[in-house]
Amino acid sequence: MSRVCKMSKNVREVFRLDELKDDIRRNMVALLGNDPRSKRKFSYYNALAYSVRERLVDLWMRTQSDYYDSMAKRVYYLSMEFLPGRFLMNYLTNMGIVDECREIVAELGFSLEELEEEEWDAGLGNGGLGRLASCYLDSMVSQNIPGYGYGILYDYGIFYQSIVNGNQEERCDNWRRHGCPWEITRLDTLYEVKFYGRSETYYDSDGNVRFRWVDTENVMAMPCDILIPGYGCSHVSNMRLWTAQSSREFNLSDFNRGDYIGAMHGKVMSENITKVLYPNDQFLQGMELRLKQQYFLVSATFQDILRRYLKQHTSLAALPEAVAVQLNDTHPAIAIPELMRLLMDVYGMGWDVAWDICTRTFAYTNHTVLPEALETWPVDLLGRLLPRHMQIIYEINRRFLEGVAATFPGDTERLSRMSVIQEEGGQRVRMANLAIVGSHTVNGVAALHSNILQTGLFRDFHEYYPRKIRNVTNGVTPRRWLMQCNPALSRLITQSIGPEWCCNLEKLRELVPLAEDSAFRDAWARAKLENKRLLSRYVLRKVQMGINPNTLFDMQFKRMHEYKRQLLNVMHVISLFNRIKDNPSADITPRTVLFGGKAAPGYYQAKLIIRLINEVARVVNADADVAGRLRVAFLPNYCISQAEKVVPAADLSEQISTAGMEASGTGNMKFALNGALTIGTLDGANVEIMEEVGAENIFIFGLKAHEVAEKRRSGYNPREFYENDAELRRVMDMIGSGFFSPDERGLFSPVYDSLMHHGDYYMLMADYRPYMEAQAAVDALYLDQDQWVRKSILNAANMGKFSSDRSVMEYARGIWHVEPLGK
Ligand code: 8GP
Missing domain, CATH: 3.40.50.2000 (Glycogen Phosphorylase B;)
Incomplete structure (x- = not known):
């Protein structure tokens, strides 16, 4: 075994943690030219970063000579x-010094989280x-x-x-x-x-x-x-x-x-x-x-x-x-x-x-x-x-x-x-x-x-x-996508099955029997709620909107693309809105639907769908009948650090691409690993996620890849679905007629036209009804929290295959x- 490995035994000694505080102060002066008495977070973040980095350079050189010698x-x-x-939290996580570092930073008058937020x-x-x-x-x-x-x-x-x-x-x-x-x-x-x-x-x-x-x-x-x-x-x-x-x-x-x-x-x-x-x-x-x-x-x-x-x-x-x-x-x-x-x-x-x-x-x-x-x-x-x-x-x-x-x-x-x-x-x-x-x-x-x-x-x-x-x-790395981004859940998992899971994700299977333990389920639900509270605070800060952590958090975060079908999700939201308006006293599962994702600057249709999401959100969120049951938000600037806040807080992960088009997806893995249930098509790695977690623990709907191909060959007629489904017709008409854009009635015509007049290439019309049914199953299950949490545990427990270590x-x-x- 290499020298480097042996060194990792005594973290405090190897990383000279006793000297870290002094090094941070020294770097404030020597590298940054700042007075250590200043309380500028950005300077302290930098001084900490340099102090962490310099502890790794030596290990890096040893690693390189290991490679060379062998x-x-x-x-x-x-x-x-x-x-x-x-990088900061990833370095600390992988070095195994998050807690020690938190103490040291506190002695300097900061929380680790606030310094973390200073990094771009x-x-x-x-x-x-x-x-x-x-x-x-x-x-x-x-x-x-x-x-x-x-x-x-x-x-x-x-x-x-x-x-x-x-x-x-x-x-x-x-x-x-x-x-x-x-x-x-x-x-x-x-x-x-x-x-x-x-x-x-x-x-x-x-x-x-x-x-x-x-x-x-x-x-x-x-x-x-x-x-x-x-x-x-x-x-x-x-x-x-x-x-x-x-x-x-x-x-x-x-x-x-x-x-x-x-x-x-x-x-x-x-x-x-x-x-x-x-x-x-x-x-x-x-x-x-x-x-x-x-x-x-x-x-x-x-x-x-x-x-x-x-x-x-x-x-x-x-x-x-x-x-x-x-x-x-x-x-x-x-x-x-x-x-x-x-x-x-x-x-x-x-x-x-x-x-x-x-x-x-x-x-x-x-x-x-x-x-x-x-x-x-x-x-x-x-x-x-x-x-x-x-x-x-x-x-x-x-x-x-x-x-x-x-x-x-x-x-x-x-x-x-x-x-x-x-x-x-x-x-x-x-x-x-x-x-x-x-x-x-x-x-x-x-x-x-x-x-x-x-x-x-x-x-x-x-x-x-x-x-x-x-x-x-x-696969995805369990270090960043569970250990680092979800401390509450990681702590619970480690307390229950020990720490090896983060290097051997298959170990999570040991959680399976715990799904039957009600005390464990309560602890699992508490961790999720804590993450939902943290995200709610973030949403309030970012878009000045209050969301209720006790509602179902339904998330679609990924690049904006027609094949990923954010529009299908919007069509579901509009349908829920209509149902509530038609029957304001109906008993429905309260939901918060969150979107995030960038559109390529020249991709007109994807940008229009962002606009549609925001206009639908405006109408839905302002409606008194809907209040407390349905809320919609688009979080700007989806990026890795935002994903680290979003993923741990999800109840439902939307993976609804047209079958055959999403090569794999990796967001699907991150969400399920953090205990979200997936609603998705049999596309990309969703197929394998279903095999691992069991068909009873995932909401699969819609055309399969070979059916999509077959329909394209034999001639697909989206209007047929429009004519035979009154609820779908109403949704489409609202989009097409300017219900969500009263000042610019034709604004969303291109969205309407792409489905109704230009062949609906991604087959949203065909998948609408099966999607609605799958969503109804989601609503029903969420009302039974005991079952929901059980399935949430089983999802995480069966994600071992999707570690990037295995890939x-x-x-x-x-x-x-x-x-x-x-x-
Ligand atoms: C993406 C795939 O869309 C996604 O399903 C997969 O999980 C991910 O790659 C990692 O394999 N593909 C691209 O990002 C992509 O193809 N980018 C294009 C510029 C080639």
């Missing part, structure tokens, strides 16, 4: 997005894909898998959302404006990244034709490390995020010509590469700058990977035995031609040897089947920005299609479907096809999704490479072929 195979997780949120979220991602990457880093390091995250340090993360007159407004997220104490900037490490220019042939000394990439415009990449502590601090890893710096020669030549402004312009332009995260979730915006960002990440990362590798190896032939690269979606897939280029043009290998190394190094994860999210780049653009890569892609494709043609002679349609180059509508590079061809393994993120990849989206590839496409169901071990054993160090 010559362990390393995993590189390449992702354009990471969504870590706040690191919002370097859009949603599920980025958060998954962060959960995986936590699980990798906690299980001693030698790995690193590689990404981009955007100056501006995902935009800050505010709601003004019911509409989403975006403000830029200048999250590092006041500095970020977690970053360790490596000013002395710079790599050159090339763009544009041309590919030139020449003859080497043996008379072979070779290629080189010349006349390029260069930008420098500088790394910034953020430490990732493992739980129990067995190891400390890091994510390495790149920032763009202008290249020196580039400036100097312009300066020498006396063109100061020209030089500065070039500098600003090149540094723009890492300025801003593209805010689209599952929608490709084919901008040149985005492709530049992708190549910037890939080029800098591979220089770093090869530098580290070559410190311990003399030949690149063994690269796949020492390095596993996971491509988080196709965004970093340009890494495939980049590694080919490096191996051939820089290290002089021939095609076949280089290709063999390449395909044994890469694996690719697909996160969506939505066609509008699948990346394709115009050949013109890619060829201009990365001319040598374009050549290599053509050659990869030529050889690949030769193989396909040999296996399926005469099947030209198959060839054109599988080609890396799409011909129709102007030539484009299909990045998914490139990623499949260049990887040894491709995986989907839930069983249903992987099955859809095999039989639908990537069917041709599955026929050609029958063992390449597999499943690894997503990461599946990747490690089945895809990366790495073992935990020291085991």
Whole structure:
């Protein structure tokens, strides 16, 4: 076992907690230049952060030398997005020093929670894909898998959302404006990244034709490390995020010509590469700058990977035995031609040897089947920005299609479907096809999704490479998503079954018998109520609205997208409203329906649905008949730190996407882990959640994925549902006629039209009645609190499978072929 592990035995000694208070004061002065007598929370947060960070640097260095000494195979997780949120409490949780730290901070006159609130979220991602990457880093390091995250340090993360007159407004997220104490900037490490220019042939000394990439415009990449502590601090890893710096020669030549402004312009332009995260979730915006960002990440990362590798190896032939690269979606897939280029043009290998190394190094994860999210780049653009890569892609494709043609002679349609180059509508590079061809393994993120990849989206590839496409169901880290975000419940669980659950989530199963213990159920219900009270206070602060913790908290928090069907939820709310208005004395289960989520700034329909939610909320919340029974709120700026408040307080988790469209979902896992019951379709990981918790403990409704596909084929008629269902008709008419927008009657016509006149692509009309019935079952069950709490316990108890520790071990054993160090 490593030294690091042994050290974690005596936390107080290892982390020098007796000196922490003095260190905080010292950092107030030495690093921040502040008077420790000042009571500025922000300064104290920073001083605490630096003091915590410096305790980990030593462990990080030991971890790195452990990796080095053991010559362990390393995993590189390449992702354009990471969504870590706040770091402070995560560091303290994983170091196991939350309580000690709380005492020390109290002695300085603060509560830990108020200092925690001083931190800005690191919002370097859009949603599920980025958060998954962060959960995986936590699980990798906690299980001693030698790995690193590689990404981009955007100056501006995902935009800050505010709601003004019911509409989403975006403000830029200048999250590092006041500095970020977690970053360790490596000013002395710079790599050159090339763009544009041309590919030139020449003859080497043996008379072979070779290629080189010349006349390029260069930008420098500088790394910034953020430490990732493992739980129990067995190891400390890091994510390495790149920032763009202008290249020196580039400036100097312009300066020498006396063109100061020209030089500065070039500098600003090149540094723009890492300025801003593209805010689209599952929608490709084919901008040149985005492709530049992708190549910037890939080029800098591979220089770093090869530098580290070559410190311990003399030949690149063994690269796949020492390095596993996971491509988080196709965004970093340009890494495939980049590694080919490096191996051939820089290290002089021939095609076949280089290709063999390449395909044994890469694996690719697909996160969506939505066609509008699948990346394709115009050949013109890619060829201009990365001319040598374009050549290599053509050659990869030529050889690949030769193989396909040999296996399926005469099947030209198959060839054109599988080609890396799409011909129709102007030539484009299909990045998914490139990623499949260049990887040894491709995986989907839930069983249903992987099955859809095999039989639908990537069917041709599955026929050609029958063992390449597999499943690894997503997971979430129990450290952040239970231990840290839900102290009340965590305490109860630990008191009842001991602390091992946070490293072995399957242990939660020991809670199953406790569901029959009424004292335990009471304690469980008290923890939930405490969390609901905390959230109510937050809601009051955020949107000046009082909500009643004794009502059913019904939550839908996720990106705004038509396929996620927030609109279906709104239709249920409107139906409840109508029922109460029709019969004001009816006995109904009081509910608070909460929404949160960002819409891509250019996604008109999603923004209109935000507006609809807010207008419906206005009408419902102002109605005297409804008071005390139904309340609706949209919480602005959903982000990780908000999720940490929302998730523990949920009674009901809305996971209601059109079946076949949500690849996995991870919010569904977080909510159920915290004791929410799920209402959902058989989509993504909901299917597996149902298998684990039991069909009697989840509210499943609606069309199944194959039925959706079948209906699309056979012709779907949404009007039929409108005509045959009076309650649905009334809801639709209210939306369409301007009931919720009296000053602008046509405001919601596009919402009405999308369902009634434009084919209702996501089949809300078909699923409305089954959804209403499932919601009625929810209402009935909630009235029987004993049963509800029992099911809540059984949900959490059966979520063991959905730990990201399990997912990461599946990747490690089945895809990366790495073992935990020291085991
Ligand atoms: C998301 C999926 O929508 C979600 O179901 C899944 O849980 C999550 O990835 C993690 O696997 N997909 C994306 O965020 C995504 O595809 N983003 C697009 C930009 C590719």
